[in-house]
Amino acid sequence: MTYFTCFFLDKEKDIIVNLYKDLDRMLYILKTPNHGTGNLIRNIAKTCHLELTKDENEMLVIKGEIPCFIDGNNKESYIFSLNDMEIASISPDGTVDVKATIPAIAKTLMSQTKDFDLPVGKTIFKTFIRREYKFRADLHTHMNGNLTGDVLIALGISHQIRYPLYYVKKLDLKLTDAQWTKALEQREKVARQFVSSGLQGKYLDRRIDDNTFINFADLILNNLDNAEDNIVKIRGSLAVIKDGQAVFTNLEKVYLYRYVFCKGVEHEDKISISNKVEMIPDEDVKNTLQQMLRDKENPVYSTNTIFQDKLLWIARGYKKQGTYYAEISDTTLVKKYESIEMLRQVHAVMPSIYQETGVMIRFLAAMRRIPLTIIKDAVTPENYLEQNLEVLKATALDPYVAGCDFVGEEINDIIELKPAFKEIVKIAANDPSFVIRVHAGENDSQKDNIAHSIACVKESLAKGQPMPKMRLGHGLYTYSLNSKKGKEALKELKENNVVLEFQITSNVRLNNLNSLDKHPLKQYLKQGIRCVQGTDGAALYGTDAIEEELSLEKMLGLSDAELKLMREAEATIIEEGQKAYSDKKAAFAKLIGDRDLEDVLLEKMQTVKIAGKKTKGEVLLDANAELKEQISEITWDRFPVVLLGGSFNTESRSTKLSKNATKQIDELMELLSPDEVCFVIGHKLSGYEKYLLDHNDKGFRIYSFVPAVITKREADKIKKSGVKVRVSTESQGMGIYKSFNYEIFERRPSIVVAFDGNSAATNLIQEAKNGKGKSAIFVWANSKNLMQKAKSLHGYVYSFDSDNKLVDTIKELQSTIEQK
Incomplete structure (x- = not known):
C-alpha cells in the first residue's frame, strides 16, 4: 500500500486519518498521536463500534477500508464513514471534503475518562448550520x-x-x-x-x-x-x-x-x-x-x-x-x-x-x-x-x-x-x-x-x-x-x-x-x-x-x-x-x-483615586512574615496525603461533618504510620481538616498551604494549631490549589482524599489527575459536587463511603500495584 494523503477529524490535528492506496483499493489508519493515555482512541472505537489494533510502535490505531462509490455522472469518490455517518469524501486526485468532525468539547470528554458514555450524535457533528440561525x-x-x-x-x-x-x-x-x-x-x-x-x-x-x-x-x-x-x-x-x-x-x-x-x-x-x-x-x-x-x-x-x-x-x-x-x-x-x-x-x-x-x-x-x-x-x-x-x-x-x-x-x-x-x-x-x-x-x-x-x-x-x-x-x-x-x-x-x-x-x-x-x-x-x-x-x-x-x-x-x-x-x-x-x-x-x-x-489620562478593596474590616497580613516560624518545606522522607474538606469551599458554605466520614479518617490514621506519611491541608483548618488536627494522636506531621495574604484571625488560628506552613504565591484562598500542584502533584507521587469542596477542590482533583507525579485520588461518595467531578474522571478516581471503606480501597489498590 502506498501513502496517499491524510485529513483530520478535529481542528487541533489530534485525530489524524492517514489514507493508503493500492490500485483501486483505499485503506485508512486512524491515530491519536498527541494523546498518550489512549482514552481518546479507545472511546472513538467504542462509540463508533470499531476494532482497535496496534501499530509497529505498539500504539493503538483503528484500521479499515474505505469503499468507493460512483455517482450519476460516473464520478468516483471514496466515502469515509463512522457509525453510518458520512465523514469525508475523497476524490481520486487526493482532494478531501470533510463533512463532519469531532468537536473539541467531545474530544476533551473522551480524553478525560476510560468510560465515555455520550451518544454518537453528541460526539460527531455534521458541520452545517441553517443560514437564518447562523451567529455572526x-x-x-x-x-x-x-x-x-x-x-x-x-x-x-x-x-x-x-x-x-x-x-x-x-x-x-x-x-x-x-x-x-x-x-x-x-x-x-x-x-x-x-x-x-x-x-x-x-x-x-x-x-x-x-x-x-x-x-x-x-x-x-x-x-x-x-x-x-x-x-x-x-x-x-x-x-x-x-x-x-x-x-x-x-x-x-x-x-x-x-x-x-x-x-x-x-x-x-x-x-x-x-x-x-x-x-x-x-x-x-x-x-x-x-x-x-x-x-x-x-x-x-x-x-x-x-x-x-x-x-x-x-x-x-x-x-x-x-x-x-x-x-x-x-x-x-x-x-x-x-x-x-x-x-x-x-x-x-x-x-x-x-x-x-x-x-x-x-x-x-x-x-x-x-x-x-x-x-x-x-x-x-x-x-x-x-x-x-x-x-x-x-x-x-x-x-x-x-x-x-x-x-x-x-x-x-x-x-x-x-x-x-x-x-x-x-x-x-x-x-x-x-x-x-x-x-x-x-x-x-x-x-x-x-x-x-x-x-x-x-x-x-x-x-x-x-x-x-x-x-x-x-x-x-x-x-x-x-x-x-x-x-x-x-x-x-x-x-x-x-x-x-x-x-x-x-x-x-x-x-x-x-x-x-x-x-x-x-x-x-x-x-x-x-x-x-x-x-x-x-x-x-x-x-x-x-x-x-x-x-x-x-x-x-x-x-x-x-x-x-x-x-x-x-x-x-x-x-x-x-x-x-x-x-x-x-x-x-x-x-x-x-x-x-x-x-x-x-x-x-486623569489621576484616579479609589478606596481599597473591601476586606470586611479585617487587616490583611503578609503570610510569609506573619508565619515565618512555621514555614517548612514538605519533607521528602514522608509520603504526602492531601486531605480536602474545609478550605476549598466558598466563605458562605461550610463543611458539615458526617460521622461515617470522620470514621474513615480515624481508620486512615490507624492504617498509616507517621514515620512514613505526612498530611497536607488547606488554610482554613475547618471541617474535616480540623477533625484531622484534633484527632492527630499518633503525631502525624501536618502541612497547611496558606495564601500569600491572610487576616489576623487566620494567622492566629494557624499559629495556635502548630501546623507546618507552605505559603502560596496566590493571594486568594481559592487559588492555592495551584501551589499543591506545583509542590506535590508535578513533583512526586501522592494520595488525595476529598470529602467536600467547590470549584477549587475540583481544580485540585484535576491537577492531581494531570500531574506528572501520579496521584491516587479518593472521593467521598456522599459529596454531590465532588462526585460529579469523579464521574467525569472514570478510571482515575476511586469513590468510598461507609460500605466501601477508604482503607479497604487503599489496601486493594496497594495489593494490585504490588502484584503488577
Whole structure:
C-alpha cells in the first residue's frame, strides 16, 4: 500500500486519518498521536463500534477500508464513514471534503475518562448550520487566544521572531548540530550578564535560557528534517492540555507560550526564507506563510508589525467562519504607553483589514480582577486598578474601544472591586454605548457574582443616570433559579437588560463544566434573558465560532426557536456596536483635530483615586512574615496525603461533618504510620481538616498551604494549631490549589482524599489527575459536587463511603500495584 494523503477529524490535528492506496483499493489508519493515555482512541472505537489494533510502535490505531462509490455522472469518490455517518469524501486526485468532525468539547470528554458514555450524535457533528440561525459575532474572546497554532507558527517564521532556548529545551525540540553550537555560544554570552545576579542552580539556568534566543525561522527552515516533529510539539504547546480537562494554571502557562508569538520581537540575525517555504512539511503552515509573504509585497500590508498581522489574520479567520463583528478583550488598553501604540497601529491598518474582510473588530479594555502570578518576578503595584482606570478614561474615547472587561480566574467576590465601578460608570455616563462586561458565574465558587456584578454597577450610578450596557461572561453558576436568591438574580438580569455570554467549549476544557445536563442556557432563554455566544479565544480550546454554535445546539439540545432568540439578541448588539463606532469615530476625529493621538490621549489620562478593596474590616497580613516560624518545606522522607474538606469551599458554605466520614479518617490514621506519611491541608483548618488536627494522636506531621495574604484571625488560628506552613504565591484562598500542584502533584507521587469542596477542590482533583507525579485520588461518595467531578474522571478516581471503606480501597489498590 502506498501513502496517499491524510485529513483530520478535529481542528487541533489530534485525530489524524492517514489514507493508503493500492490500485483501486483505499485503506485508512486512524491515530491519536498527541494523546498518550489512549482514552481518546479507545472511546472513538467504542462509540463508533470499531476494532482497535496496534501499530509497529505498539500504539493503538483503528484500521479499515474505505469503499468507493460512483455517482450519476460516473464520478468516483471514496466515502469515509463512522457509525453510518458520512465523514469525508475523497476524490481520486487526493482532494478531501470533510463533512463532519469531532468537536473539541467531545474530544476533551473522551480524553478525560476510560468510560465515555455520550451518544454518537453528541460526539460527531455534521458541520452545517441553517443560514437564518447562523451567529455572526464573537462577543466574548481574548486577543492572544484567537489565532491557531499553525497561523502563529507561520507568523513567527514570517517575522523571524526570537524564540527562547528555554522553550526549545522544555518542548524537547530537535536542533541541528550547527544550531546547537550557535545557541550555546549565544548562551555563554548571556550567562556573563548574570554573574552577579545572586541566582543559583535551576533558577540561574532558567533565567539564562529565557534570555538566550534563536531565530524561529532558522529553527524551522534550516532544520527541515526535524520540522514536522518540531511543528507538532510547538503547536501542542499553544493549546490547553490534550488528555483531559485543564485548569486555570494550564491556561496561564499556554498564554506564556503564545506570548512568544503574539508579543514577538524580531530577531536581529535574519535569514533568507522565501526559497525554503515550499519544503515546509505541514500544508497549513506552508500555505499560511506563503500568503504572509505575498502580503509583504502588498503596499497595504508591507510594513505590518506583528500585532497588525495578528489583527489581519484574526479578521481573515472570522471571515472564513462567517463572523463579521467581534469585541476582543485586551489588557494592553489599560497600560499607559502600550495602549497608545496599540491604538496607533489599529487606526493604521484596520480600515484596510475591514475593506478586505468585511469584519469589524473592536476591543474591550481588560482589567484583571486579581494580579497575575504566573509570570515570575513580575511585580504588580498595589494601585494597579487606579493606574488601569486612569488609562481607561482616555482609551475609552477611541471608536475601536467598545467598553471594558474584568478578567481573570474567578476566585474572588467581585464586590471587592466595587470602588472601581464608581469610576467606570462615570465613563458610561458620557458614552451611552460603553459596554461594561464582567466575567461572572464561570465556576461554582462565587455564586453571588452574577448578582453582585449588577449591584456593583447599579449602586455606583449617579442620581438619575440610566443603567449602562452590561454583559456578563460565562453566566454558568448562580443560585438555583427557583430559590429566593436565584429569583432575585433573574429579576435583576431582566430589569437591567443584562446580556449573558456563553462559551461551552472553554467551560468544559477548563474544568468548569463537568455535566452538560446542568447547563442553564435553556432556562435563561425561557425566562426571556438575552443570551449570546462567544468563543473565549477559540484557538486555545481547539474550536471556532461555527463549532461553538454546533456544540451549543447539539450538546444542549437547543431548538430552532432558541437559536433564533440568541441570533436576534446578537443582531441587536452588532447593530448597536456598528452605530457606536460611527458616532465615536466622528467625535474622536474632532477631538484629535490636527494634534497627535499620543498627546491627546496622555492629556485625557486623569489621576484616579479609589478606596481599597473591601476586606470586611479585617487587616490583611503578609503570610510569609506573619508565619515565618512555621514555614517548612514538605519533607521528602514522608509520603504526602492531601486531605480536602474545609478550605476549598466558598466563605458562605461550610463543611458539615458526617460521622461515617470522620470514621474513615480515624481508620486512615490507624492504617498509616507517621514515620512514613505526612498530611497536607488547606488554610482554613475547618471541617474535616480540623477533625484531622484534633484527632492527630499518633503525631502525624501536618502541612497547611496558606495564601500569600491572610487576616489576623487566620494567622492566629494557624499559629495556635502548630501546623507546618507552605505559603502560596496566590493571594486568594481559592487559588492555592495551584501551589499543591506545583509542590506535590508535578513533583512526586501522592494520595488525595476529598470529602467536600467547590470549584477549587475540583481544580485540585484535576491537577492531581494531570500531574506528572501520579496521584491516587479518593472521593467521598456522599459529596454531590465532588462526585460529579469523579464521574467525569472514570478510571482515575476511586469513590468510598461507609460500605466501601477508604482503607479497604487503599489496601486493594496497594495489593494490585504490588502484584503488577
